[in-house]
Amino acid sequence: MGARALLDVLRAWPEAPVGPVPQDVEAFVHAAARHGLAGFVQHALGRSGWRLEEPVRTRLRREALAQAARGMRVKVLLLRSLDALAQVGVVPVLLKGHGLAVRLYPEPLQRATTDVDLLVADAEVAPASRVLEGLRLKPLAEEAAAHAREHEHHLTFSGAAGLVELHFRALVGYGQALEADALLARAQEAVLEGRRVRYLRAEDELVYLALHASNHLLQRLSWLFDLKLLMRAHPGLDWGRVVEVARGTAFPHLAWYALDAARRLVGAPVPEETLAALAPPSWQRMMAARFFTAERLLETELMNHKPAWVVAKLLLAPRLLPMARYTARRLREDGLAALRARFVSSP
Known part of the structure; x- marks a missing residue:
């Protein structure tokens, strides 16, 4: 226990x-x-x-320090990225990560962060990509980048300094996409350590974080806790607008899965009427109750069992056909990648 x-x-x-x-x-x-x-x-x-007791206290302190060290590395890369983007007039929206932690947690390094997530307009992708490459971050190969632009929501830039994900869509999941235009239009200006940034409007951010968490099947409890902290930071949250934003996406079910779990498991103050307005069909609510128990989420059970992950994704999908197509494409791509790797490694 x-x-x-x-x-x-x-x-x-x-x-x-x-x-x-x-x-x-x-x-x-x-x-x-x-x-x-x-x-x-x-x-x-x-x-x-x-x-x-001292041995356990020592282990917790060691884990906290390691987490903080990784977070500091990500913060340094974030600030360098913001400085570089400012040179070409790009002010990105900060998604998740340090930008979220600095607003919600007692100390930002108390929340694990592994990479930098930046959301920009489609027209800003090319200049932003060039300046990120100038930070000695390696972009995707041309073929992979073209594939990502068509099917995914971000381009990846990686190097010794860490990983930056440059988002041109807010989210792609369950075979469907959440485009960025409306979110960017409502984003709010802010300052992070003297640098211009933008954050999603509170209602948009709540929905986005809920969708992101459910897209990953709620396998990190910090994502549910983020939702609780965001609600506490915005006591005047317009829940009618939250429902409107969630319904305006292709995946309102995903918002329900995360908000319901946040309410049940970490005490997030989600109104009953909001959950009622976003509720998926009863059979999917029953499936969510089985997949997202406290025990299964604590053990990250779905993350560690790929067949169960695929089944959960199919059963919880807002629309089965796009999810089935997406799953088939991913399995085909994974199979081709494995085949290529086998031939490359063959003597």
Whole structure:
């Protein structure tokens, strides 16, 4: 039952968790690290009456420091990317990552961040790509980039400094796309360490984060906790607009899956009427209840079992036909990639 204590901490926040110290503290610390929340949990426990024994405390501190070191590396790359983009007049929308953590968490490095996600208008992709390459970040090969522009939502730039994902769509998932134009038009200007940035409007950001989490089958609890923190940061959130935004996408079901799980598992203040307005058919609600139990999400069960992942995606899809086509294409591409790799590695 140690891992479930992570949910107790997240559900209780901003209050301290109640009850005794979890019996299996090793499982508790492992779950915090697995879900990208070691730094936050260390902070939260400082406000509680829980006292972990020294070996466990040391492990939690080590995990939190490693997470913070990775986050600092991503932050440095983010600031370099913003400086480079400013030279060509591009002010991106910051998605997830450090830009989210700096607004929602007690300290931004308390939330795990692995890469830089930037959303730009379609016309800005070419100049943005050039300046990112100028940071010694390697772009996708021409064929892969052409494929990404047609089928995916971002181009990838990677190098010794880390990974930047340059989004030209907000999301592609379940065989369907969420284009960026309307989101960009409503985005709000802000400043991050002296640099111009933009963030999605609160209602748009809530829907986007929910869609992103469900697109990855809620396999990181920090994504659900982000939703709770965003709601707490915006007590005047217009829930009617949230419903309108979600219904305006191709995947309102995905918003429901994440919002429902955030309410059940981490105590996010989602109104009942919002869930009712976005609810998928009853059989999909039943499937979600089975796939997204506390135990299965804590163990990232779907992430570790590819056949179950594919089944869950098909059963939870807003529309089966686009998802089936997408799955068939991915399986075909994966098969061809495996075949090419086999021939390349053959003597």
